[in-house]
Amino acid sequence: MLLEIHSKLPMRNKSNTRDFYEHLGFHSLGDIDYAEYLMMKKDQIEIHFFLFKDLNPKENYGMVYIRTNQIEQLYQRFIDDKIAIHPNGKLETKPWGQKEFSILDPDNNLLTFGQKA
Structure with a gap:
C-alpha cells in the first residue's frame, strides 16, 4: 500500500534553497x-533536495504539484510576501477543473499549487 510521496529536486546551493523555502x-x-x-x-x-552543483537552471525541468485547500489565501500571501509568481502561472481556473498558480525556486524547479475549482 502506498502512503506518501516526497519529491526530490536538485539544488545548487543548500543555503539559498533553505532560505527560499523558509520564506x-x-x-x-x-x-x-x-x-x-x-x-x-x-x-x-515534504520536499527533499539533493546537491547538484553543476545544474544549469535553464535546463532543469524539476516540477512538483502541491494540492491545497486555501489557494486564494496562499496566492495572496505569496503576493504580499513579494514571492515572484511565474509569468505564465498566475492564479486561474484551468480547463481540467483545478484552480492553480505556479512559482519557480532558485534552481528553476517549478512549484504548482492547485485546488479543485
Whole structure:
C-alpha cells in the first residue's frame, strides 16, 4: 500500500534553497545536517533536495504539484510576501477543473499549487 510521496529536486546551493523555502513557510527536517541533502516540510508536504552543483537552471525541468485547500489565501500571501509568481502561472481556473498558480525556486524547479475549482 502506498502512503506518501516526497519529491526530490536538485539544488545548487543548500543555503539559498533553505532560505527560499523558509520564506514560503517551510522548515528544515532531520536531526543531522547533511552537506549534500536537505529536507523541508510545511503542513503535510515534504520536499527533499539533493546537491547538484553543476545544474544549469535553464535546463532543469524539476516540477512538483502541491494540492491545497486555501489557494486564494496562499496566492495572496505569496503576493504580499513579494514571492515572484511565474509569468505564465498566475492564479486561474484551468480547463481540467483545478484552480492553480505556479512559482519557480532558485534552481528553476517549478512549484504548482492547485485546488479543485
